[in-house]
Amino acid sequence: WIAGEVRRIEVTDPAIKVPHMGWNDVDLPPRDPARGLIDPGEAYFLHSYHFVPDDGHAIAAMTDHGGGIVAAVARDNVIGVQFHPEKSQAYGLSFLSRFLEWKP
Numbered sequence: 001w002i003a004g005e006v007r008r009i010e011v012t013d014p015a016i017k018v019p020h021m022g023w024n025d026v027d028l029p030p031r032d033p034a035r036g037l038i039d040p041g042e043a044y045f046l047h048s049y050h051f052v053p054d055d056g057h058a059i060a061a062m063t064d065h066g067g068g069i070v071a072a073v074a075r076d077n078v079i080g081v082q083f084h085p086e087k088s089q090a091y092g093l094s095f096l097s098r099f100l101e102w103k104p
Contacts, residue, residue: 001075001078002053002055002058002073002075002078002080003053003054003055004051004052004053004054004055004058004073005051005052005054006049006050006051006052007049007050007051007052008048008049009047009048009049009050009065009066009069011065011066011067012066013066016065016066018048019046019047019048020045020046020047020048020065020069021045021046022044022045023042023043023044023045024042024043024045024063024064024065024071024083025040025041025042025063025064026038026039026040026041026042026043026061026062026063026071026072026083026091027040027061027062027063027064027071028040028060028061028062029059029060029061029062031057032060033057033058033059033060033073033074033075034060034061034072034074034079035074036098037060037074037079037095037098037099037102038060038061038072038074038081038095039091039094039095040061041091041094042088042091043063043071043081043083043084043085043088043091043092043095044083044084044087044088044089044092045063045065045071045082045083045084046084046087047082050069050070050082051070051073051080051082052070053070053073055075058073058074058075059072059073060072060073060074060079061081063082063083069082070082071083079099079102081095
């Protein structure tokens with residue numbers, strides 16, 4: 001659906017642990033392929049791998065864990081998030097609510 005590659009999170013700072021587990025900021029790029037579905041905020045992550053899309057225009061959100069990591073991708077009526085909405089409390093509930101009403 002969205003071309004790209006799944007890669008293991010590589011960090012050079014021994015203080016930064018993998019798997020990436022915990023709360024991190026979700027930042028939006030200037031271009032919004034998710035058309036308002038994702039807001040900036042703080043979400044819960046738990047992962048050792050991340051998705052790198054072939055087309056940077058598909059990046060809907062980023063986070064930082066020893067470097068930039070794609071937090072969400074979107075294209076047409078497809079969206080994928082790296083964070084866990086169900087564990088992200090009010091931020092996740094807000095995202096899920098918008099998702100259920102989303103008309104791409």
